[in-house]
Amino acid sequence: MADVTLHKLVKRYDKTDIIKGVDIDIKDGEFTVFVGPSGCGKSTLLRMIAGLEDITDGTLSIDGKVVNHLQPKDRSIAMVFQSYAIFPHMTVRENMAFGLTIAGVTKEEKDRRVNEAARVLQMEHLLERRPSQLSGGQRQRVAIGRAIVRNPKVFLFDEPLSNLDASLRMDMRMEIAKLHKKLGATMIYVTHDQVEAMTLADKIVVLKEGEVQQIGSPMELFHYPANRFVAGFLGSPSMNFIDAEVLAIDAQTITLGSSVLNSVVLPRPEQDVLVGQTVELGIRPQYLQPQHGDNKGCLHGQISLTERLGTETVLDISLSDGKKVIASIGQDQVFEIGESTSLHFDPERAHVFVKSADA
Amino acid sequence: MQKSLPTLTQHNQSGWLFALPGFGLMMLFIVVPFVFAILFSMTNQRLISPNPTQFVGLENYQQLLSVNLLVLDPDVTATGEIKRDNRGDIRYPRIRSYTRNNPDYAHLQGMKEWFSWQWQDKKIAILASDPVFMKAIVNTLLFVLIVAPLQGALALGLALLINQRLRGINLYRAIYFMPVVVSIVVVSILWRFIYDGQNGLLNNLFHTLSFGHFTAVDWLGNPNTALGSIMVMSIWQAVGFHMVIWLSGLQTISPTLYEAAKIEGASSWQTFRYVTWPGLKNTAILVLIVITMQAFALFAQVDVMTNGGPLDSTQTIVFQAVERGYGKQDISGGSAISVVLFIMVLGISLLQRYLTREKN
Numbered sequence: 075m076a077d078v079t080l081h082k083l084v085k086r087y088d089k090t091d092i093i094k095g096v097d098i099d100i101k102d103g104e105f106t107v108f109v110g111p112s113g114c115g116k117s118t119l120l121r122m123i124a125g126l127e128d129i130t131d132g133t134l135s136i137d138g139k140v141v142n143h144l145q146p147k148d149r150s151i152a153m154v155f156q157s158y159a160i161f162p163h164m165t166v167r168e169n170m171a172f173g174l175t176i177a178g179v180t181k182e183e184k185d186r187r188v189n190e191a192a193r194v195l196q197m198e199h200l201l202e203r204r205p206s207q208l209s210g211g212q213r214q215r216v217a218i219g220r221a222i223v224r225n226p227k228v229f230l231f232d233e234p235l236s237n238l239d240a241s242l243r244m245d246m247r248m249e250i251a252k253l254h255k256k257l258g259a260t261m262i263y264v265t266h267d268q269v270e271a272m273t274l275a276d277k278i279v280v281l282k283e284g285e286v287q288q289i290g291s292p293m294e295l296f297h298y299p300a301n302r303f304v305a306g307f308l309g310s311p312s313m314n315f316i317d318a319e320v321l322a323i324d325a326q327t328i329t330l331g332s333s334v335l336n337s338v339v340l341p342r343p344e345q346d347v348l349v350g351q352t353v354e355l356g357i358r359p360q361y362l363q364p365q366h367g368d369n370k371g372c373l374h375g376q377i378s379l380t381e382r383l384g385t386e387t388v389l390d391i392s393l394s395d396g397k398k399v400i401a402s403i404g405q406d407q408v409f410e411i412g413e414s415t416s417l418h419f420d421p422e423r424a425h426v427f428v429k430s431a432d433a
Numbered sequence: 434m435q436k437s438l439p440t441l442t443q444h445n446q447s448g449w450l451f452a453l454p455g456f457g458l459m460m461l462f463i464v465v466p467f468v469f470a471i472l473f474s475m476t477n478q479r480l481i482s483p484n485p486t487q488f489v490g491l492e493n494y495q496q497l498l499s500v501n502l503l504v505l506d507p508d509v510t511a512t513g514e515i516k517r518d519n520r521g522d523i524r525y526p527r528i529r530s531y532t533r534n535n536p537d538y539a540h541l542q543g544m545k546e547w548f549s550w551q552w553q554d555k556k557i558a559i560l561a562s563d564p565v566f567m568k569a570i571v572n573t574l575l576f577v578l579i580v581a582p583l584q585g586a587l588a589l590g591l592a593l594l595i596n597q598r599l600r601g602i603n604l605y606r607a608i609y610f611m612p613v614v615v616s617i618v619v620v621s622i623l624w625r626f627i628y629d630g631q632n633g634l635l636n637n638l639f640h641t642l643s644f645g646h647f648t649a650v651d652w653l654g655n656p657n658t659a660l661g662s663i664m665v666m667s668i669w670q671a672v673g674f675h676m677v678i679w680l681s682g683l684q685t686i687s688p689t690l691y692e693a694a695k696i697e698g699a700s701s702w703q704t705f706r707y708v709t710w711p712g713l714k715n716t717a718i719l720v721l722i723v724i725t726m727q728a729f730a731l732f733a734q735v736d737v738m739t740n741g742g743p744l745d746s747t748q749t750i751v752f753q754a755v756e757r758g759y760g761k762q763d764i765s766g767g768s769a770i771s772v773v774l775f776i777m778v779l780g781i782s783l784l785q786r787y788l789t790r791e792k793n
Contacts, residue, residue, distance in 0.1 A: 125696075147696065147698030159690055159693035161693075176697055176700075224697070
C-alpha cells in the first residue's frame with residue numbers, strides 16, 4: 075500500500091516558480107513516468123518526492139502520510155540516479171548493502187537481502203567486484219539492486235538509462251519493466267525519452283515549464299492528446315501541424331480548408347471555434363497515406379527526401395506553400411525524390427488545435 | 434599518416450630546442466648541485482681553503498652519525514662502597530676520561546654525551562660524535578610527527594567548512610589562504626613579536642583572559658616551549674595551502690554520491706566516513722607527502738626566530754646543513770647532512786607510498 079499524492083506542489087527559487095502547482099495521484103503499484111523536454115521540471119519534481127529538494131508549497135503524501143518535512147530516509151523511498159551514484163571504493167556487495175550498513179543491520183541479514191536482490195537482478199556473479207570492473211549496464215544494475223535492498227514503498231528513477239548506449243538501453247528498459255511486474259511496487263520514472271515513457275508507463279505525466287500538460291495512459295495520450303504540446307511531444311516522427319481556416323461548423327462536425335488543404339470534414343473539437351478562425355490541423359505521419367501522382371487526396375506536394383528503413387519508409391514532403399510534412403509508411407515502398415504526391419488521411423485520426431495566445 | 438611522420442621527426446628537434454631553456458636551468462640548479470652535494474660529502478672540501486681537496490670516503494658521515502653506548506660503573510671507595518655526592522646521588526667517573534686520549538676506549542675518541550639514564554647502579558650513556566646533529570634529527574622528526582598530522586587534519590577541517598555554497602565563502606577561502614602568500618620570513622618576524630616574553634601579544638592575551646593570573650612565558654627563549662611555538666606558527670602558516678589542496682579533492686567527489694548517501698540515511702559522520710574520506714584518498718597521499726617534505730625542510734622559521742637555540746632545542750637538519758656549510762665553511766659536512774636528509778625524506782616518502790598504496 076503506497077499511494078503517492080502530490081497536491082498543488084510548488085517549487086520556488088528566489089522568485090521564480092520552477093514547479094507551478096502540480097497535482098498528481100499515483101496509485102499503489104502503478105508505474106508512473108514523468109516526461110517532458112529538458113528544463114520542464116520533471117527531475118526537480120522527482121527530487122522533491124525524494125526529499126532532496128525542499129517543497130515550497132503544497133503537500134506530498136506517501137502512503138497517506140504527509141512527508142513534506144521528513145528526511146529522505148524516512149520517506150520509504152529508494153532512488154536510482156542517471157549517473158548511477160554507486161560508491162567507487164566499495165564492492166558491489168558493499169554498495170548494495172550500504173543502507174543496511176548505515177542502519178547497523180547484522181551481517182547475516184545483510185547477506186540475505188543482498189543475495190535476494192542479486193538473484194532478482196541475476197547478478198550474483200558480480201557481487202565481489204568493484205564498480206571500476208563493471209560496464210555501464212552492470213553499474214546501473216547495482217544501483218537498482220541497492221534500491222531493491224532498501225525494500226522501499228516507492229522506487230524513484232531519475233533518467234536511469236540515459237548514460238547507456240542504445241542497445242543496452244533497450245535491454246535495461248525491458249528489465250525494469252520485468253522488475254516492476256515482479257516486485258509490484260510503486261515506481262516513478264523520469265525520462266525525456268518518449269519511447270521509454272510509452273513502453274514502461276501505466277500512467278504518463280507530461281510536463282512543460284513546471285506545469286502538468288496531461289496525465290493518462292500511454293494510449294490515451296497518444297490518441298487523445300489534450301493539447302498541441304502533448305500531441306507534438308509524443309510519437310515519432312512527431313505530429314504534422316498544418317494551418318487551416320474554419321470554413322463551416324455544425325453540431326457534430328467542422329470543415330477546414332486552406333490553400334494547400336482541400337476542404338475536409340472532421341469531428342468537432344471540444345473548444346469553441348468560429349467560422350473564419352485559423353486553427354491547426356494535426357496528423358501523425360503514420361496516418362498520412364501518400365499516393366503516387368498529384369490527382370486525389372487532401373494535400374499535395376513533392377517528395378523532398380526519403381528514408382527507407384526496411385520496415386518503414388519515411389517521406390519528407392514539401393507542400394505547395396513550401397511547408398513540410400512527414401509521412402511514415404509501415405512498409406518498404408519506393409518514392410522518387412522530386413516526385414509529385416497526394417496525401418490522404420482518415421479525418422477520425424486528425425486533431426484540431428485552437429491556437430492559444432501563448433502557443 | 435605515412436606522410437606526416439618525417440615532419441614529426443623534423444619537429445622533434447625544435448621540440449628539444451624549446452625544452453632547452455627549462456631543461457638547462459633544471460640541470461644547472463637541481464641536478465648539478467645534487468650530484469655535487471653527493472661528491473662533496475665524500476671529500477674534505479671547505480668553502481674557501483688553500484689546501485687541495487682530498488677524498489675521505491664516508492668519514493663525514495661517520496663524523497655525523499656515529500653513536501656509541503657507554504656503561505659506567507659507580508665510583509667506589511676502597512671498601513667497595515658506592516660513593517655518593519651531597520644530595521645522595523651516585524657518583525660516576527667523568528665521561529671525558531673515556532673519550533679523551535684513552536687508549537682502552539679508542540673507539541670513543543672525541544665523542545660527547547648525547548643523553549644518559551641510570552639503570553640500577555649503573556649509568557648508561559649514549560655518546561655521539563655530533564650530539565648537536567643528533568638533536569637536530571630528533572627535533573626535525575618530532576616536528577614532522579606532530580606537524581604533519583595536525584596540519585593535515587586542520588586543513589581538512591577548514592576545507593570541509595568552506596566547501597559549502599554560502600554567500601561570501603570566497604572571502605573565507607582568501608583569509609585562510611593569506612598567510613601562504615606572505616613570505617615565511619615576514620611571518621616569522623611577526624610571530625616573534627607575538628611570542629615576545631615581555632610584551633608579546635600572546636602573553637598579553639593570556640594575561641587578560643586569565644584576569645592577570647598567567648605568568649608571562651618567554652615562548653622562544655625557553656627550551657621547553659621554543660620548538661612547540663615554532664610548530665604552532667608553522668601549522669598556522671601553511672594550513673591554508675593544504676586546505677586548498679583538500680578543497681580541490683573535495684570538489685572532485687560527485688554530488689550525487691552525497692545524495693545517494695542521504696537517501697540511504699547516512700548521518701554526517703557516516704557520509705564523511707563512507708563517501709568523503711574514500712573519495713579523498715589520492716588527495717590525502719599528496720597532502721601527507723607534501724607536508725612531510727616541507728616539515729623536513731624546516732629552516733627559515735628557526736633561522737629568523739631562534740637561530741637553533743635556546744640550548745639547541747630548535748636545531749633542525751636543514752638549519753645544521755646551512756650552519757655547517759656556510760657558518761663554519763665546512764661545505765663537505767653540510768653536503769653530507771643534505772644527503773642524509775635526502776635519504777630520510779626519500780625513505781619516508783617511499784614508505785608512505787607503500788602504506789597508502791591501492792590494495793586490491
